[in-house]
Amino acid sequence: MEKTFRIIDEDGIHARPATALVNTANKFKSAESFAEAKGKKVTLKSILGVLSLGLEKGDSITLSATGEGEADVIKALTDVMVNEGLGEVQ
Amino acid sequence: MIKIEGIAASAGVAIAPAFKLEHPDFTVQQRSVSDVAAEVAKLNAALDQSKAELEAIKERTLQELGAKKAEIFEAHLLILNDPELISPVEDMIRNDMVNAEYALNETANQFISMFENMKSAYLQERAADMKDVTKRILIHLLGLNYVNPAEISEEVVVIAEDLTPSDTAQLNRKYVKGFTTNIGGRTSHSAIMARSLEIPAVVGTKEVLAKVNSGDLVIVDGLDGKVIINPTDELVAEYRSKQEKYQLQIEEWKxxxxxxxxxxxxxxxxxxxxxxxxxxxxxxxxxxxxxxxxxxxxxxxxxxxxxxxxxxxxxxxxxxxxxxxxxxxxxxxxxxxxxxxxxxxxxxxxxxxxxxxxxxxxxxxxxxxxxxxxxxxxxxxxxxxxxxxxxxxxxxxxxxxxxxxxxxxxxxxxxxxxxxxxxxxxxxxxxxxxxxxxxxxxxxxxxxxxxxxxxxxxxxxxxxxxxxxxxxxxxxxxxxxxxxxxxxxxxxxxxxxxxxxxxxxxxxxxxxxxxxxxxxxxxxxxxxxxxxxxxxxxxxxxxxxxxxxxxxxxxxxxxxxxxxxxxxxx
The missing domain is CATH 3.20.20.60 (Phosphoenolpyruvate-binding domains)
Structure with missing residues (x-):
């Protein structure tokens, strides 16, 4: 399962929302989740990975999940994206 | 007992144990190790110590300064747990049979240069967070004795070569009773900050850092520009009364x-x-x-x-x-x-x-x-x-x-x-x-x-x-x-x-x-x-x-x- 967002935060994905995304991904022990952007795919369980995407305002990012409860994972991640004012669903 | 003359930079008298603020040497040497399992265990122990420290700092920051200021430590904790950082370090220890601090430093430097080369100024600045976290782990791996000024939690007099704006910004007025530095004058940044924080300070002593050991009792006389290390009981009493007199004069001025x-x-x-x-x-x-x-x-x-x-x-x-x-x-x-x-x-x-x-x-x-x-x-x-x-x-x-x-x-x-x-x-x-x-x-x-x-x-x-x-x-x-x-x-x-x-x-x-x-x-x-x-x-x-x-x-x-x-x- 996956969902694509466009970054709307002025600062791109910065430390606070990245922290929230990783903390959320870590809550789901039996699912793997990933972020893909600019041709690079990283695990969402790594804050360095997420920051390494170097996402800025206007960039697209695709979040995906596989494993147990993957729909719940995507829903939780979507909440973070929207509540943090980080991105909007494309 | 040692008396040192300096420049009176901020009025008042402070009497408290010394806290030496020195930036330690983080130089890392490459060594071969034979017992890689022990080296990985050493890494994990240092990570655990760093995590415990950060948890405590995060808690304190949360209580004293609020959730917003604590966020950065949450991010630092995630870096300590980050598989993208920890696995390569462990792999390097195992495959190259090198010491943990070298493997950590090499891996961290890759992330630091990655951040430094990013387009966004914001992400470039994240290199500083990576450096901060790396130093925290290295302190334990190298067995260095260093406490960040923000982490001071008892009454002290801070002793330093000089205080940078970021050092001064981190000083907690509740615990830092005074400070004294080797360099600087009445108009240097640290002196101006001391006056605005109303912390007694003596600067430009040239030698205080070399003469004092952490924990020594120190008197900072910001009225006459004197620093006294390990004073006699008589002198402490004398300065206590000077402190009170100054307090009374302030009352008069009020x-x-x-x-x-x-x-x-x-x-x-x-x-x-x-x-x-x-x-x-x-x-x-x-x-x-x-x-x-x-x-x-x-x-x-x-x-x-x-x-x-x-x-x-x-x-x-x-x-x-x-x-x-x-x-x-x-x-x-x-x-x-x-x-x-x-x-x-x-x-x-x-x-x-x-x-x-x-x-x-x-x-x-x-x-x-x-x-x-x-x-x-x-x-x-x-x-x-x-x-x-x-x-x-x-x-x-x-x-x-x-x-x-x-x-x-x-x-x-x-x-x-x-x-x-x-x-x-x-x-x-x-x-x-x-x-x-x-x-x-x-x-x-x-x-x-x-x-x-x-x-x-x-x-x-x-x-x-x-x-x-x-x-x-x-x-x-x-x-x-x-x-x-x-x-x-x-x-x-x-x-x-x-x-x-x-x-x-x-x-x-x-x-x-x-x-x-x-x-x-x-x-x-x-x-x-x-x-x-x-x-x-x-x-x-x-x-x-x-x-x-x-x-x-x-x-x-x-x-x-x-x-x-x-x-x-x-």
Whole structure:
């Protein structure tokens, strides 16, 4: 399962929302989740990975999940994206 | 017991155990290891210790400073747990059979350079977080003894080579009772910060760091510029009573808080305060300040990773103006460059930063930055008595350009239907000799002058005030400086303008009689100097000081001037 967002935060994905995304991904022990952007795919369980995407305002990012409860994972991640004012669903 | 002399930088007496603030050596050597399992275990132990530390810091920050300030430690904790960092380090230990600190350092450096090469200035700054986390782990791997100043949690006197702005910003006033440094003078950054935090400080001791061990009992006498290490019980008792006496004197001064600043023969002058942030306003009012003579706006730009927005600035200016309840507030526009850097502006290093691209010079080129600040100021102007001052003006043309930009922004705001005060006074800092020399011409175009003595003295004497070897040339009482000050005051008064002074000299008890005599209208100083200055001025006759100043102007050396002033005080 996956969902694509466009970054709307002025600062791109910065430390606070990245922290929230990783903390959320870590809550789901039996699912793997990933972020893909600019041709690079990283695990969402790594804050360095997420920051390494170097996402800025206007960039697209695709979040995906596989494993147990993957729909719940995507829903939780979507909440973070929207509540943090980080991105909007494309 | 050891006694050391230094420069009294901030008044008061502190008695507490020493805390040595030293930045340790993080050099990492590559070593081969045979027992890789033990090396991985060592890594994990260091990670666990670092996590426990960060959890504690996060908790404390959460309680003392709130959730927002604690967020960064949450991110640091995630880095410590990050599989993208930890797995490569473990792999490297196992595959290359190298020591843990080397593997960590190599891996971390890859992330650091990745961040440093990113396009966004924000992400470039994350390299600093990565470095911070790496250092925390290395401290445990290398067995270093280091406590971050922000983590001090008992009463101490901080001992350091020098304190950087970020060190000082982290000091917790509750626990840091005083500090003393090897280098610096009365006008160095750390000294100015100490006065605004009201922490006793002695700077420029040259050797205190080498002479003291952490935990030694230390007396910092910020009144007379003395540091005593491991004092005798008698001496501790003596200084306790000095501490109490000083406390009583402060109580005496407090009685002058709501009185006007009037000389013995009835002449009123204005005593104002220098501030750096809206938080400093409480101290100004507590100390009976009649205004803010210098609001240094650069602190709004420092300690963050991008330019402050118009809204952030507007809120800060509005807060200061409102809290001052109609008393005048002189806001100095951005004075960055020189020794005050902003990493996110990415300005090239200069050979002579004090003579370089700084303050209004930068603002007139980076008009985007300047216009944002001017708009924020203009919008805030309706909330109090705002006066705007441009720093580092060297030519009339610079003033006219800055003024034109201000008026353009004002017109735009008015066109947008936003209310702007029509009573804003517009002035300049006089800190470059060329401006002092043609003050008569400036006086026709500005509403006021504020003499910035720290820079005026160093530019006139051609001596870097931070350079210990030429610091003897930093001579506020040199007749050359006094004559320049007189030229500026006379030129302004001829055109009916007022003159203030916002350098350290304005609050100096030796300079005050001379400045009163030269006709200075406004004295702006550290808030804590206001009441002593008011007390001093109330005992001086303006008429007598005018004669004194005339004599001083005719003297040949600074030493003669000091002697002259001391003779009247006796």
């Amino acid at each position: 009685k002058l808080r709501d009185k006007a600043s009037v000389s013995a023969d009835g002449v009123h002058v204005e005593l104002a305060a220098n501030i750096g942030t809206p938080n400093d306003v409480a101290g100004v009012l507590d100390n009976g300040g009649e205004g803010v003579g210098l609001y240094r706006t650069e602190f709004l730009y420092m300690g963050r990773d991008k330019l402050p927005t118009e809204e952030i600035q507007f809120n800060a200016y509005k807060t200061v103006l409102e809290k001052m309840e109609g008393k005048p507030v002189v806001v100095r526009t951005l004075d960055i460059g020189g020794d005050k850097e902003l990493p996110y502006l990415d300005l090239p290093k200069e050979m002579n930063p004090f003579l370089g691209f700084r303050a209004v010079r930068l603002c007139l080129e980076r008009t985007d930055i300047f216009r944002t600040q001017l708009r924020a100021l203009l919008r805030a102007s309706v909330y109090g008595n705002l006066r705007i001052m441009f720093p580092m003006i060297a030519t009339l043309d610079e003033f006219r350009q800055a003024k034109a930009l201000l008026f353009e922004e004002k017109e735009k705001l008015v066109a947008e239907g936003i209310e702007v005060s029509n009573e804003i006074q517009l002035g300049i800092m006089v800190e470059i000799p060329s401006t002092a020399i043609i003050a008569d011409q400036f006086a026709k175009e500005v509403d006021f002058f504020s003499i910035g003595t720290n820079d005026l003295i160093q530019y006139t004497m051609a001596a870097d005030r931070m350079n210990e070897r030429v610091s003897y040339l930093y001579q506020p009482y040199n007749p050359a400086i006094l004559r320049l000050v007189k030229m500026v005051i006379d030129a302004a008064h001829k055109e009916g303008r007022w003159v203030g002074m916002c350098g350290e000299m304005a609050g100096d008890s030796t300079a005050i009689p001379l400045l009163l005599g030269l006709g200075l209208d406004e004295f702006s100083m550290s808030a804590t100097s206001i009441l002593p200055a008011r007390s001093q001025i109330s005992k001086l006759s303006k008429a007598a000081m005018t004669e004194l100043a005339a004599k001083a102007l005719a003297m040949q050396t600074a030493a003669e001037v000091v002697e002259l002033v001391n003779s009247i005080e006796a």
